[in-house]
Amino acid sequence: MTKTAAVGAAVDVVGVTKMYGPLVAVDDVSVRVAPGEVYGILGPNGAGKTTLLRMLFGLIRPDGGEIRVFGRTWDEAGVHTLDDVAGFIESPKFYPYLTGRQNLEGLALLDGSGLPERIDEVLEVVDLTGRDGDKVGGYSYGMRQRLGVAASLLRSPGLLVLDEPANGLDPAGIRDMRALVKRLAASGLTVLLSSHHMDEVEEICDNVTIMNRGTVAFHGTIDDLRAMAPDPGHVLRTGDDTQAMSIGRTRHPAVGVEHAPEGGLVATGSERDLAAYVADLVRAEVPLLAFTPTRTPLDALFFMLTDARPDDVHLPREKQVVR
Ligand SMILES: Nc1ncnc2c1ncn2[C@@H]1O[C@H](COP(=O)(O)OP(=O)(O)OP(=O)(O)O)[C@@H](O)[C@H]1O
Numbered sequence: 001m002t003k004t005a006a007v008g009a010a011v012d013v014v015g016v017t018k019m020y021g022p023l024v025a026v027d028d029v030s031v032r033v034a035p036g037e038v039y040g041i042l043g044p045n046g047a048g049k050t051t052l053l054r055m056l057f058g059l060i061r062p063d064g065g066e067i068r069v070f071g072r073t074w075d076e077a078g079v080h081t082l083d084d085v086a087g088f089i090e091s092p093k094f095y096p097y098l099t100g101r102q103n104l105e106g107l108a109l110l111d112g113s114g115l116p117e118r119i120d121e122v123l124e125v126v127d128l129t130g131r132d133g134d135k136v137g138g139y140s141y142g143m144r145q146r147l148g149v150a151a152s153l154l155r156s157p158g159l160l161v162l163d164e165p166a167n168g169l170d171p172a173g174i175r176d177m178r179a180l181v182k183r184l185a186a187s188g189l190t191v192l193l194s195s196h197h198m199d200e201v202e203e204i205c206d207n208v209t210i211m212n213r214g215t216v217a218f219h220g221t222i223d224d225l226r227a228m229a230p231d232p233g234h235v236l237r238t239g240d241d242t243q244a245m246s247i248g249r250t251r252h253p254a255v256g257v258e259h260a261p262e263g264g265l266v267a268t269g270s271e272r273d274l275a276a277y278v279a280d281l282v283r284a285e286v287p288l289l290a291f292t293p294t295r296t297p298l299d300a301l302f303f304m305l306t307d308a309r310p311d312d313v314h315l316p317r318e319k320q321v322v323r
Contacts, residue, residue, distance in 0.1 A: 010190045016065030027214040038185045040205035041194040047211040049194035087161030092148025096137030122150040142173025162193040212306040229297035236265040239287025252277040
């Protein structure tokens with residue numbers, strides 16, 4: 001990426017660095033989000049995602065580089081940098097003893113640009129119609145996240161920034177949040193979201209920056225990412241691993257067959273080569289007990305590009321270190 005500000009970009013982060021003492025939390029990172037796209041910042045814990053979004057929101061200042069939001073910088077435009085922007089860092093906060101609707105009414109009043117008549121509309125977008133009269137204290141975590149999105153939409157933003165919106169949600173909450181972001185994207189809204197989840201970014205985003213320890217480990221389209229992904233690995237459980245291994249090594253050089261640390265074998269190769277190998281095992285009457293994918297190729301790539309361990313990346317928010 002060239003280090004010049006882009007004309008017409010919704011967000012243009014150019015060579016931004018942020019230090020915390022000796023720690024370089026964000027190291028010369030550039031990210032360009034075009035209007036109308038859904039852009040993902042993906043990375044394991046501590047990669048620098050939230051720090052980057054905090055700088056965009058003006059909550060902290062970069063030590064170097066420049067951030068433009070719809071062409072505006074904090075130095076030039078001050079708080080007007082966020083005129084057309086909405087979203088939240090980490091989790092949105094609401095008054096638990098007020099209803100969802102009352103919280104939105106309060107926000108609409110405070111934020112002159114949020115029209116009270118939009119409340120019904122945004123509640124419907126986030127699928128909270130019918131629950132708006134309940135106190136927020138009784139909402140699930142997923143409902144609160146969706147209310148946060150509703151609060152953001154009140155001001156009809158041009159850019160919605162979401163920091164790990166699906167983090168800490170149960171599977172149904174994750175599904176609802178993804179569906180919501182997809183609906184918003186389909187309506188033409190520009191969305192910048194951070195995530196721990198490769199599958200979330202793959203499902204929702206057009207472009208992605210993968211961060212690791214403050215630096216950019218990958219930058220490009222989801223298709224570019226897919227093209228880089230390694231062949232899928234499969235765990236193979238057989239009644240005769242020795243013979244299965246020997247058939248693999250002698251007759252299927254394009255398939256890698258190794259002993260899996262947890263028992264059984266791991267076979268890697270293209271789908272076609274794996275299918276031929278398995279067919280051969282069946283022909284040789286090697287008892288086949290299981291053939292299951294280890295992890296998706298994109299997940300495997302994510303672990304290769306970052307220091308994430310599979311266990312690191314699905315920690316719910318409440319289990320993470322609170323700063
Ligand atoms: N206020 C702070 N003071 C000191 N160090 C900080 C502070 N905020 C963040 N860091 C450090 O900066 C690095 C990047 O943190 P950041 O929160 O941006 O990562 P992240 O990718 O958002 O991770 P997570 O997914 O866990 O939120 C981490 O090493 C973190 O410990």
